[in-house]
Amino acid sequence: MKAQRLFLSFLLGSLSTQTGLFTPARAESPDPTEAEYYKITTFPTPAGAAMEVGSVEFLPDGRVALGTRRGEVWIASNAQNATTPGVWNAQTLKFEADPAAPAKDSISYQRFAEGQHEILGLAYKDGWLYVTNRYEVLRMKDETGAGKATRFETVCDKWGVSGDYHEYSFGSRFDKNGDLWVVACLTGSFSSKTPFRGWAMRVKPDGTMVPTCSGLRSPGGIGFDADGEVYYTDNQGPWHGACTLQHLVPGSFQGHPGGNAWYSLAPNMGPRPVDPNDKSRMVIERERVKELVPPAIYMVYGPGKIGNSSTAVVCDLSAGKFGPFAKQIFIPDQSHSNISRVFLETVNGVKQGAVFPFLKGLRSGPIGARMGADGKFFVGGSDRGWGAKGGQPFAFERVDWTGKVPFEVHEMRAKADGFELTFTEAVDPVTASNPASYTAREFTYIYQEKYGSPEVDDVLPKIEKIDVAKDGKSVRLKFDVLTKGHIHELHLDGVRSAKGAPVLHPVAYYTLNEIPAK
Template identity: 45%
Template sequence: MSVALLAAASAFAQDLGDTWGTGEREAAYYRIVNVPLPEGVYLEAGSFVSLPDGRLAVGTRRGEILLLSGMMDEHPRPTVHRFASGLDEVLGLAYRDGAFYATHATEVSRITDTDRDGRADRFDTVSDKWGFGHYHEFALGSKFDAKGNLYVALGLSESYNSKEKFRGWALKITPEGKTIPLCSGLRSPLGVGENEHGEMFYVESQGPWNGSCSLKHLKPGGFMGHPISFNWYPFAPNMGPEPVKPNSPSRMEIERLRVKELVPYAVVFPYKKMGRSISAFEVNRSGGKFGPFENQLFVGDYTLSIVMRVTTELVNGVWQGACYPFREGLGTGILAVHFTPRGQLIAGGTNRGWPVRGMKDNLLQRLDWTGKTPFEVLDVRAQSDGFVVRFTRPVDAALAARPESYVLQTYTHFYAQGYGSPEVDHTRPTVTAAVVAADGLSVRLQVQGLVQGHVHDFHLPAVKSREGEALLHDRAYYTLNEIPKR
C-alpha cells in the first residue's frame, strides 16, 4: 500500500472532529491559492524564510533547501532551484548576511555558497549540543531574535521518553555560537518563535502532561510541564536544581503553586474545536496587507489543516491570551506558515506520518486577503471584573448591550501523566453588564464567576454588526491564568 493510501486509511480510522462549517464564507475574505509546482519537485515543506531578492526559501522534510521564484505573483507559476540537500528534516530556517541557518534533526547548520554558483558548498555546525538516536526525535528552529539569538525546541524520544541528551528541552544559541539550556519539560513541539511582543514561545501538542494543545512561553529557567526530561539537569548548571515533580492527576493551577518553575499554558487550544496538532506560527507584521489582524499570531494545525489566530498579553507577570478560528479547508497537514513581504500567508506541510484532514501530499498554498474586512472578534482582553471584546467592524449597539448576547462557560483539563484530557471542572459565569463603546468597536463585559486557571469559552451568536451581519466566527477561547489587579 502506498504512503498516501496508508495515511488516508489512518485518517478515516480516526474521528478528526467537525469542521467549523465556515469555509465558504471565509473565502470571500481570504482566498486559498494553490501554488503549482514544476514536475518532479516534491516539497513536504517544514520551514520558510523570505530572501532579500524576493525569493522564498523552503526547508523540507526531505532534507533540502529549495529556492522559489515567482511565488508571490497574483497567479504564481514558480521556478524552483535546489540550493542544498543532504540534511535531515529542515524544521527551522533563518537567513542572515548571505547565510542560511537550518535547524534539522542533529544540529543547526550555517550553509553558504562561497563560489557563488547558486549551490551550497559550505556547511558549518553552529550547534549540535543535543542527542539524536531515533527518527521520532524532532528539532524545531526559530528565526533570529532582536539580539541575534536562535532557539531550538527539541521533541522527546518517540514522544514519551528522553533517551538522548536534552530531548524535551529548549536551547538558546547565541551569536557567538554558545548553546545555553533554556527550559525543560517540552513534549512534542511543532513550532518555535516570537509572539507579537517579541517574547519567545513554542507550540505544544496534546499528550502526556498536556491535556490539550497549547502555546507556551519559553521563560528562561522554566519547566514546561513534562518531567521525563529532568535527567539532563546535571548538564545544565545554569538552570539550577531539578524542580519538584508535579503530582498526577492534578490541575495546572494547583501544581504551579507547588512547582515554582512550572510555566502555565499561555493559550490553550480546546481539542478538536481548535486543532489537534498545532504547528508552526508567525506574527502578522504586514502593515495592513493581510486585513485587520496586524500583530497577531497565525497558527497552523497539522491534523485538521486549518489556520487559527492568537493574541497574548502579560498579566501579573504571566503570559495568557486567546485563540480564534480563522481559515479552514486547506489541502495538506500544515507544518509551516510564513508571511511574505506582500502580506500573503504561505502554508505548507505533508500528509506523511499522522492522520490528517487535508490529504494532498505535495501541496503549497497561499492565503490572500481579498480587501474585504470580515465581521470578526478582533481580540479579547482580560479585566479585573471581566473582559473587553473588540470587533473588526462596529456592532449593533442594542444587541451588543444585552448581557444575554454573550454565552460563557469555563473549564480546564487534568494535568496528568496520562495522554490528554477531557474538559473538566465546568462552570457557567454570568455576564452582568455589557457596555458598548461609542464607536461600536468594543464591548466591556462585567462577568460574575471568573475562574483563574480556566479556559473561558465565548459563544456570541446573537452579536451582529450595524449592518445586521452575523460574526464570521462566533467563538473565542481565553486562557485566564491571572485575573488583572484592580
C-alpha cells in the same frame, strides 16, 4: 439606519420577557464565508519532488526558501506575485504547474540543497542560510554562484538524537539578541533518552548552546511575538490536555517532566524543579513548581474546535497588509489543515489570551509558515505520519487578504470581573448588548501524565452586565464568576455588526492564567 435600530430596540423590548426566542436573523445578510476575506492559492510543486515543507524563510531578494522533511532546500521565485494555482493530478498526487500560464503569474523553483535530515527550521543571515535538522544547526551557502549550496558548516550539534521518530527539532529565526532557538521533541511521548530532548536551547552566534527551558513535550513550531518574545507550540499528550502555545521564558519549566534529568548538564538552569503531581491542575501545580510557566493559550482540542496538532507560530508584522489583525499570532494546525488566530496580553507578568478560528481549507497538513512584511502568508506542510484533513500528501500555499474586513472579535482582554472585546467593525448595539447573544463556559484540563485530558471542572458563568461602547467598537462583559486557570469559552452567535453581519467566527477561547486586578 438609525430608524431601523430604533425599531429593533422596540422589538427587543417586546421580546425581552422571552429572550430565548430572540435569535436575530436578518435575511438580507447572507452568511459570510472565509474566502471573501482570505484567499488561499495552492501552488504547483516541482516535478519529482515531495514538497513536504517543514520551514519557510525569506531571502533578501524576496525569494522564498523552503526546507523540507526530506531534507531538501528549495528556493521559490515569484512566490509573492504568482496567481496561477497548481493543477491537481490524481496520478502523481501532486499539484502540477499549468504550462499555459505566463511566467509573471507563475511560481518557479530551484533546488538549493539536499540530503539534510528533516529540515524544520530555516533562518537567513549575512549570506548564509541556517538550517535546523534533527541533531544540529548548520549553515549553508553557495560559494560558486551556480545556485547550489556548496558549503555546509556545522554551527551547533550539542543536543542528542537516538533514532526515534519522535525526536524532531524545530529551529527559530534569529531573535532580538541574535540567537537562534531550537526546541527538541522528547524521545516518544514520555521520556528523554538523549541530552536535551524536551528542552529549548539557544544557539549563540559563536555556536555555543545555552539550555534555556525544560519541560517541552512535542513542539510543532517556534516563533516570536511582535515584541520578540519567543513562543513554541506543544501537542496534546502526556502532561498536555490539549495543544498549547507556550511562552519560552528563559529558566522556565514548560510542564512535562520527562526531560528533567538533563538539569545535570545545565548548571545555568539551577536545580531541577520538583516534579508536578499527577492528575492535578495547572493552576495548582503552578503554586508548587515555581519554575512552571502555564501555557499562554490552550489550542482547544477536538473536532469543530481549534485543532489537534498546532505547528508554526507566525506573527503578523505587516502593519495591516494582512488585514485588521496586526501583531496577532497565527497558528496552523497540521491535523485540521486550518489556521487559528491568537490575541495575547500580559497579566501579572504572565502571557495569556484568546484563540479564535481563522481559516480552514489548506490542502495538506501545514507545518512550516511565515508571513512577510507585505502581508503575504506562506504555509506548507505534509500529512506524512499523521493524517491531515486537507488530504494531500504535501502542499505549498499562500494566504492573501482580499482587502475586505471580516466582522470578527479583534481582541479579547481579561478584566477583573469579565472580558472586554473589541471588534473589527462596529457592532449592532442591540444584539451586542443582549445576554442571549452570548453563551459562556469555563473549563480546564487535567494536568496529568496520562495522554491528553477531557475538558473538566465546568463552570457555567452568567453574563451579568453588558456595556457596548458608544462607537460600537468594544463590548464589556461582566461575568458573575471568573475561574483562574480555566479556559473561558465564549460564543457570540447572536452578535451582529452594525451592518447586520454575524461574527465570521463567533467563538473565542480565553486561557485565564491570571485574573487582572482591574
